[in-house]
Amino acid sequence: MPKSRIRKKADFTPPPAKQSTNIKLTNRSWVAPVMLALFLIGLAWIVVFYVTEGDMPVESMGNWNIVVGFGFIAGGFGVSTQWK
Numbered sequence: 001m002p003k004s005r006i007r008k009k010a011d012f013t014p015p016p017a018k019q020s021t022n023i024k025l026t027n028r029s030w031v032a033p034v035m036l037a038l039f040l041i042g043l044a045w046i047v048v049f050y051v052t053e054g055d056m057p058v059e060s061m062g063n064w065n066i067v068v069g070f071g072f073i074a075g076g077f078g079v080s081t082q083w084k
Helices: 031-051 064-080
Strands: none
Touching: 031 064
């Protein structure tokens, strides 16, 4: 039986090296304190509203004080997306 001819593989040539790009890192040390502050302000707003039976944070807003408290908490979650 005849032998098949041997095929020579091409030598491996690595792809050209990519040039390094300078990545500018920004200082995000403000994110954690602001995030925690917004969480705590929102929580305190809601707690004060319930403890004082609607008299304290802004009496004229009524039950909208709950929305304001959750707004601060939502702002804390929004700021948390900047944390690395």
